[in-house]
Amino acid sequence: MEWCLTMPKIELHAHLNGSIRDSTLLGLAKALGDEGKIVFSEFEHVILKHDRSLREVFKLFDLIHLVTTDHEIVSRITKEVVEDFAAENVVYLELRTTPKRNDLIGMSKRSYTEAVVNGLRAVRTVDVDFSSCTAGGPPTPDCRNNSCAGTAKKKIYVRLLLSIDRRESTEAAIETVKLALDMRNLGVMGVDLSGNPIIGEWGTFLPALKFAREQGLPVTLHCGEVPNMEEIQGMLDFIPERIGHACFFGEEEWKKLKSTKIPVEICLTSNIQTNSISSLEVHHFEDLYRSKHPIVLCTDDAGVFSTSLSKEYSLASSAFGIGKKEMFHLARNAIDFIFAGDGVKKALTHTFDSAAKKLD
Numbered sequence: 269m270e271w272c273l274t275m276p277k278i279e280l281h282a283h284l285n286g287s288i289r290d291s292t293l294l295g296l297a298k299a300l301g302d303e304g305k306i307v308f309s310e311f312e313h314v315i316l317k318h319d320r321s322l323r324e325v326f327k328l329f330d331l332i333h334l335v336t337t338d339h340e341i342v343s344r345i346t347k348e349v350v351e352d353f354a355a356e357n358v359v360y361l362e363l364r365t366t367p368k369r370n371d372l373i374g375m376s377k378r379s380y381t382e383a384v385v386n387g388l389r390a391v392r393t394v395d396v397d398f399s400s401c402t403a404g405g406p407p408t409p410d411c412r413n414n415s416c417a418g419t420a421k422k423k424i425y426v427r428l429l430l431s432i433d434r435r436e437s438t439e440a441a442i443e444t445v446k447l448a449l450d451m452r453n454l455g456v457m458g459v460d461l462s463g464n465p466i467i468g469e470w471g472t473f474l475p476a477l478k479f480a481r482e483q484g485l486p487v488t489l490h491c492g493e494v495p496n497m498e499e500i501q502g503m504l505d506f507i508p509e510r511i512g513h514a515c516f517f518g519e520e521e522w523k524k525l526k527s528t529k530i531p532v533e534i535c536l537t538s539n540i541q542t543n544s545i546s547s548l549e550v551h552h553f554e555d556l557y558r559s560k561h562p563i564v565l566c567t568d569d570a571g572v573f574s575t576s577l578s579k580e581y582s583l584a585s586s587a588f589g590i591g592k593k594e595m596f597h598l599a600r601n602a603i604d605f606i607f608a609g610d611g612v613k614k615a616l617t618h619t620f621d622s623a624a625k626k627l628d
């Protein structure tokens with residue numbers, strides 16, 4: 269569906285290392301194989317496999333991190349991921365990543381995140397706005413160098429979310445929140461809780477998430493990826509600004525979600541490929557969409573699941589019988605759920621208004 273590609277879209281749930289291009293991942297793995305640091309044939313087999321269980325997905329992430337966690341590579345991947353989203357007319361991207369520390373190569377959580385920001389600065393195919401200058405704040409050096417001059421180039425707004433990995437301790441989670449606060453002027457907008465859902469306890473992360481809230485940082489949570497009802501209830505009681513997935517909700521959880529109107533980031537291909545949801549016919553997208561609950565279509569891990577945001581729109585349109593105009597409205601409604609401020613919301617409204625005129 270060509271119109272899914274050409275219409276403006278908003279991506280709110282994309283993990284940096286999950287969005288890596290296959291070609292980049294294979295190239296990096298090949299280089300490490302040549303150096304004798306990994307066995308390339310084994311790596312290649314895992315990368316090229318599709319339909320992985322959630323458990324296998326997390327094994328794959330460990331492999332991906334093995335070849336990507338280096339400052340230069342992190343910058344390169346960030347640049348490529350932003351260029352790929354911009355090429356399919358994503359006009360606002362909230363990119364999330366887990367700041368990583370690796371003492372062996374002198375990497376701290378801060379230097380990792382700075383490498384991500386350097387990747388944003390390196391993008392050439394599109395103007396990247398990643399600071400708060402268009403949101404009504406004072407101009408920053410990044411505005412002047414890069415993004416805010418009225419050039420004719422296509423433009424994408426990129427904001428960052430720092431992820432807390434469920435393997436982390438309370439202290440490590442608080443460190444990530446503090447880093448997010450420190451880097452707000454470089455486009456960090458909020459925090460995410462992700463990582464293997466069968467690892468870690470909700471209570472471990474709550475102090476860090478409460479601290480984020482006290483400091484005015486919005487929070488999004490991976491919620492209900494496994495049937496842990498106590499945790500789902502705890503997460504919904506926290507009333508995060510958004511949640512992702514919501515695959516294993518029972519009647520009570522749906523009731524609570526709908527009454528609180530927490531927006532849900534829906535990742536169709538990811539949910540199906542990991543077998544979290546058995547088929548699109550029974551996917552909760554349809555109920556949430558028909559009951560006008562706030563939702564946004566997202567990719568989750570475009571590289572790992574071989575998808576794109578346009579493909580997710582196309583999939584939803586054909587699976588649930590939703591026409592072009594309604595899909596356009598679905599995309600536009602996501603403006604209300606972004607973590608960036610009113611200035612960006614206004615600019616995006618203008619973008620969608622202009623695109624609406626060309627819709628027929």
Ligand code: 5GP
Pocket residue numbers: 283284285286329330364365366367431433461462463464465490493538568569
């Ligand atoms: P990164 O944070 O390294 O840029 O992106 C990969 C990481 O995102 C994974 O190691 C994992 O912690 C998190 N992630 C990616 N996809 C998923 C998902 O579907 N569910 C959860 N819970 N975490 C994910």
